[in-house]
Amino acid sequence: MPVSDKYHLGLRLRQFQYELKEAVEKNEKVVLSTPTGSGKTFSLLLSKHSVGLYPILELLNDQYRSLTSLFENQGLIPANKGDNYTIYEVNNEVVGIFKVSQTLCKGKLDECILDIKVDRKVVLTTPDTFHLYNELLAKPGYVALSLMSGTSELPVGSVTRREIVNKLKHFVGLFKGDLVFVDEFHLYDPYQLRSLIITLKILKKIHDHEFSLVLSSATPSKENVVRVERELAYKFKEIRAEGGGGDVIRGDTKVEVIEVEAKGETKLSRFVSAGDAVPGLIRKGLLDRVYEKLKAEKLKGIIVVDKVGQALEVAKAIYERFGIRPVCKTSIVGDFCGDDDTFVVGSSAITQGVDYPNVYYGLIARFFGEAAIQAFGRVGRKMKECEVHLVVPRGGVKEVPSREISYDEFVKWVRENYPKISEVRVGEEVDSFREELLVNSAVLVYKRLTGHQLGLEKLPDKRYYLGDVDSLKLLYYFRYTGPSVRYKFGGSEGEADLSTVMRNFSFEVKGDVFYLSLGGRKGVVAKCSQDALKNLVGMVVSKRFLEEMLGCSFEDEDGNQLRLGDQLFLVLKDVDYCDRLVSMARAIGVKNDDEYCLVFY
Secondary structure: OOEEEEEEEEEEEEEEHHHHHHHHHHOEEEEEEOOOOOOOOHHHOOOEEEEEEOOOHHHHHHHHHHHHHHHOOOOOOOEEEEEEEEEEEEEOOEEEEEEEOHOOOOOOOHHOOOOOOOOOEEEEOHHHHHHHHHHHOOOOOOOHHHHHHHOOOOOOOOOOHHHHHHHHHHHHHHHHOHHHHHHHHHOOOOOHHHHHHHHHHHHHHHHOOEEEEEEEOOOOHHHHHHHHHHHOOOOOEEEEOOOOOOOOOOOOEEEEEEEEEOOOOOHHHHHHHHHHHHHHHHOOOOHHHHHHHHHHOOOEEEEEEEOHHHHHHEEEEEEHOOOOOOOEEEOOOOOOOOOOOEEEEEEHHHHHHHOOOOOEEEEEOOOHHHHHHHHOOOOOOOOOOEEEEEEOOOOOOOOOOOOOHHHHHHHHHHHHHHHHHHOOOOOOHHHHHHHHHHHHHHHHHHHHOOOOOOOOOOOOOOOEEEHHHHHHHOOOOOOOOOOOEEEEEEEEEEEEHHHHHHHHOEEEEEEEEEEEEEEOOEEEEOOOOOHHHHOOOEEEEEEEHHHHHOOOOOOOOOOOEEEOOEEEEEEEEOOHHHHHHHHHEEEEEEEEEEEEEEEEO
């Protein structure tokens, strides 16, 4: 990476960081294209008030650790510290780093919106968190439509309306940064991209706030950039970090592609199932040489697959081969996981946030190209050399380069061969309805904050929703993963979303508890009348409506009835698309019918 002769907060800026600093000061809109590990996170410190948006909580926590370690590596001790914030004094400036999200703020709202005076503020959050203030205005269960009902006073317990308004003003102020930095932009699927655009529209149009917007990615999608430009009337300039300078980001990387037998009718399904072969590769000795090198030189390896079940099978294979229990970065932890970090094993969402030092080796089996590059970027940071194995379905990729190629050429090869996140689409029309609900709720919140009246968006004439109003609290803002279920797995128990359970495990249900086991996977189906469903295609319906009005029930594949928690579904009729969504556990099929499915919404 080329470096500049400019410094910021006592640190020398790389050339792209200096260019970005100038662009932010001019309030410009930027697509920042630099490899993972090149210092994009430091860009958050280039403005007086930055807002970093992350698609998942694990990445948010990872960037928080990166920023705090940046100061601690300079020998700085926090001047003030809480569970979700750290304050430093740097070059006569007070710098505050804050974490704010739905999950982190639960039960700790006062700390999350703590009004600490700082000279430079960085707020790390997720796009959906911006809408947390809706829940401050009402009892749990009232969102979107209940705010749209026009009720002037909603019960809020013992807290006065004035106190709530003050909290709301400060909370909304956290998001009104000079710089809004959208990190890992390539990981946004179309559903999540729409949610991001909603947040940016609310900031721009409702709160009348202008800001420098940076879409940051090692591999930015031109299609997604164009969509943001179109919907927000922006024009982006590009800043790229070219190689050949004075800072070492990553040295030579030896990449070997391993082709494995994989099941599936589509390219996507074959890439998904390719990860099932990884435990067998380990048992046959793939990691023997690597393991000896890692132990001898005190280095680390990461193994990145797409499913929790695959990761836990990998942990079991490592234990059987080497007698160690690796660190598992998974939402559900198995009996073969432990604290030996010679290998760190992770599934899709969680390992996007892994940032371990001295990672010499990577074994990567991802089914989206954007995610494969993200995982690749975790290996070999600031090292002279490293090794990566890419696992792909046999016949799934074009000719593999057998020569030395640049990073950009490697990225191009991955893009041409792997499935793309942009292929996962659902309910474009209904997404517009969802956007109008969320925007209108923000309009009403704005009125409560300021007393100013704004016009509501006109809802479409077609009715897109059927069900009880209270179920709209389930209108997921950013992801669709199914209802929460209780599980037991070996010695662990807890709650997980049904999508994770179906994608990764076989199960037996006793009472309301899912008893999970590895080896294969099991699904849930809906028992519904197709005649009743045909009039609901393209609509969002609540589970309660399906059960009480249509007589639908839910069963496992063996016909045993299940009691599921509350959920919204999009009714879809499309053989190919239903097959794709059901195979990805983003929907459940309708019994005895291949055309219909109920998409988690």
